[in-house]
Amino acid sequence: MEQPLGLGKYLIVITVATLQSACAPHAGTTASLGAPSPTASTAPSPSASEPMPSPSVNVPAIPSAPTGPEITTGSPLHAEDSDGAFRMTIATDQDRYRAGQAIEVEATLTFLGPEPTTVALGSGSGLIGFGVASDDPAIVIGAAFTTDCASWPIVRDEVIEYPFSKSGGWGEDDPLAPFYRSYFAMPELRLPAGTWTIGAGAAFFTGADCGDEPHDLSTSVTVVIEP
Numbered sequence: 001m002e003q004p005l006g007l008g009k010y011l012i013v014i015t016v017a018t019l020q021s022a023c024a025p026h027a028g029t030t031a032s033l034g035a036p037s038p039t040a041s042t043a044p045s046p047s048a049s050e051p052m053p054s055p056s057v058n059v060p061a062i063p064s065a066p067t068g069p070e071i072t073t074g075s076p077l078h079a080e081d082s083d084g085a086f087r088m089t090i091a092t093d094q095d096r097y098r099a100g101q102a103i104e105v106e107a108t109l110t111f112l113g114p115e116p117t118t119v120a121l122g123s124g125s126g127l128i129g130f131g132v133a134s135d136d137p138a139i140v141i142g143a144a145f146t147t148d149c150a151s152w153p154i155v156r157d158e159v160i161e162y163p164f165s166k167s168g169g170w171g172e173d174d175p176l177a178p179f180y181r182s183y184f185a186m187p188e189l190r191l192p193a194g195t196w197t198i199g200a201g202a203a204f205f206t207g208a209d210c211g212d213e214p215h216d217l218s219t220s221v222t223v224v225i226e227p
Contacts, residue, residue, distance in 0.1 A: 057175035058137055060192040062182045063100025067227065070101050077221040085112055088128065088217040090200040096224045102188040103223065105130065105164035107200040111154040120215075122204030124150035128162040132189075133197045139176060141183065143201065144168050149210035162200075164189050193227040 074094030081088050086109060093104040107128050111118050120127055129143025144167035154160065166189075170180040189198075199220035207213040 059176055059179050060137065060194070062179065062186065062190055062192050064186065064190065066098040066101045068098055071096050071098050071226060077223065079219045079221050081217045081219040082112070083215055083217060085118075085206070086110065086202075086215055086217060087112060088200065088202055088219060090198070090219050090221055092198065092221055092223060094223070095221075096226060097191075099193045099225050099227055100190050101225075102190055103164075103198070105189060105198055107162040107164075109154075109160045109162065109202060109217075110158065111156050113156045116156050118154055118156075118206050120152040120154055120204045120206060121149050121210045121212075122152065122202075124148045125167075126162065126165075127152055127204050128200055128202045129167060130164050131168070131199050131201070132191070133199070134194050136194060137176070139179065141166075141168050141180065152204075164198075191223075191225050193225045195222060195224055197222045 071094065074096040076091060076093055077095050078089065078091045080090070088107060088109050090105065090107045097103055107130070109127060111120075123145040125144075125146045129145055131140070131142045133140045166184055168180075168184075170177055174180070197220050199218065201218035203214070203216050205212055205214050
């Protein structure tokens, strides 16, 4: 089972503490990495004569193809994070795109040593996850990871490439459910007009077991999508 892992205001929030607490009691199984459940409301329930108002949300449409000539003159973007032992990067081929234009995104993970090799212990679904976020409207799509403790051998200075991939989930009662449904239906990353942050994050361990020597990495770039 996969559960969504939250994306903060701009960055994927992946913490080894969450991963450790989810994995430790059920080694070899899976468990939720989702955000804590909301607390129950103490407000009185509305009566039948007082229906709960539906929130008014502008749900943007994701074009399945560019809405005009593709933008090809943008500048590449690059960002990275490192904890001394590992370096993670994220890059896009441009900083500006047309609405509906396919966005090329790639992340990399590199072991910096000093040992010649190591073994990363983390999700069997992969060590890096991706997410996107926008302020207007407030849209946040995080990553989903299985919580098994898989072994990933890594050679020092070898750059491991992770093309952009989608994962996550939503509730059908969410006012933005039509957007999420459209987003996940497209294999490519295409976005509506606006300013969007694209993030990558990783949480894993090195050492004798999951829980030893934690590593948390996250970074992001911001792109502008033209109408």
